[in-house]
Amino acid sequence: MRILMVDDSEILLQETRRAFWQAHRSWEVLLAATGDDALKILARDPVDLVITGLGLPDMDGADLIHRVREMQPAAVRIALADHPMAEWIEKAEGDLHRLFIKPLDAEFLVKVVESLDAEDDSERQGAIGAFVSGLSKIPSLPTLYTELVALLEREDAGMGEVARLIRKDVAVAAQVLRSANSVHSASNRPVSELGQAVALLGMDSLRALVLFRGLVSGSEAKPQGLDLEKLWLHSFEVAAGTRQLAALEGETRLADLAFSVGLLHDIGLVVLALDPSNGYRSLLERAQSSRMPLAVLEQETYGVDHTQVGAHLLRLWGLPPAFCRPVREHHAPPATAEGFPLSQALHLADARHGGGRSAGIFADGRWGLHPHLLADPARFARWKACLAMDGALGTS
Structure with missing residues (x-):
């Protein structure tokens, strides 16, 4: 990973480079004290991540963030503010992935970068990152x-x-x-x-709800072709169903996580629908009128699908792997899992509980269940009965 660190504090720059080197010898850290120096580095070298202070001596930090997005759209962009100035935040919104308020130490930044250096989807990470970061206004x-x-x-x-x-x-x-x-x-x-x-x-559920509502209502560019109220209804019912399954298996400590993951499992749909070409609308219409799985059509069109995009966005927002992984896996859950198989529970709730026929394009059930869900017949029967008892088990 190549990281560009920009700040007018020489102490912060050196402490960060030393902490990064001690934690991960494979990380290459480039330093710049001014916006002009940063732009020269960006013109010369591709980077994976830019961390910049907003109070630069020669350039508005928000302007630098905007230039980074133009020059290297796949780079993750993190800003450090001396204090939460509303005009900075408003100006940079849509170009930023994360914003932190100083003071903070170098070890904190190490953990932030580690959370972004995901082990999942490594072969697709470049394409996924380029798509999300390359949007005219990224979901903030x-x-x-x-x-x-x-x-x-x-x-x-x-x-x-x-x-x-x-x-x-x-x-x-x-x-x-x-x-x-x-x-x-x-x-x-x-x-x-x-x-x-x-x-x-x-x-945890409250955080997830704020993220969902913020994404679908806070962007200047509105998702094309999506019925957002229907998506909300589907997401909420999937969340409730996934929590029911966790509680059924005695995993009360995971109930809140299960609900939160269910609420945000399709957040990648909203991101894809922000495609400025408006191509996602026709893709949704094709999926609605055919038996082709939506994720397959997304892969054909964009080279990524909404499960990957959603997990990537949530990871950029700082959510942990235990949250992001089920989002990425909810179309194809793994056969085995340590402890409660949250990805399988999410898949069943999505396919059979999330609004039934009324969910339309959002319910996975129209494309059938993944075989891994049927590997434990007793558990599958137990889960299916649990969801049916709620009265919301849909037909597909």
């Missing part, structure tokens, strides 16, 4: 999500503070209440207070 991490994560890192943070933060975004607040009432519909008492809804959903 929602500001509300960043604030939520920062709040939750405080030991003294309470549910009341979280609820007050969620109230800042009316659309997200409404979706939180709707989701809490849907998940806990068995209760005779509807959830009407946002604080209670936050507590019922759980923090």
Whole structure:
């Protein structure tokens, strides 16, 4: 991996290069103290990752980030801000993958880069990264999500503070209440207070919900050909079904993760639908009118599919491999897994639970179940019965 580090602090540059070298001898680190130096390096050398301060002595850091996207669109772009200036964030939004606020230490940046240096899909990583990063406006991490994560890192943070933060975004607040009432519909008492809804959903699920709503509503370019409300309904039902299967197997500690992964499993569809050529609309129409799997048509058209693109985006946003891997595998889950087979559960919920016929193009069931799901007949029968009991088992 080749990394370009740009900052006007010589101490930060040298500490970062030393930490990177100690952690991974194979990483090549290029240093630049100014935007002009950075541009000269970019014109000469291909890089995988650019980490730049926004307060450069000769150039607006947001302008440099924009030039990086133009010159090397496949490069991951991370910015470091001295403080959270709204005008910087707004200007760079759509060009940035991640934004961190100083001060931070070099070891933190090592962990960030390690999370991006994924072991999955290595042979396709270049094509996937080039597609996502090369969009005219990449899907940016929602500001509300960043604030939520920062709040939750405080030991003294309470549910009341979280609820007050969620109230800042009316659309997200409404979706939180709707989701809490849907998940806990068995209760005779509807959830009407946002604080209670936050507590019922759980923090991992809340983060996933903010990411979903931020992506589908926060981009200037709107996804072409997608019924976003139908996608939301499908994603939510898949999330609820995947959580049911985890609970059925006694994996209560994974229930929140299962719900969150289910909620974001098709997020790659939204990214592909941002294709400025508007070609994804016709691809969706072909999939709807034929028996060709959507992922196959995506591979033929783009060289990547929505499972790979979605997992890549979530990895750029800093979600861990345990979250990203099931998203990537939900069309073709592996035969075996350590512990609870989350990818298989997600696949079944997607194929047989996510809205049935009403889910249309989004439900995998129209293309059949993966054979790996049938390797354990007893578990398959148990899972199928669990989903059917909920009354949402669709026919396909």
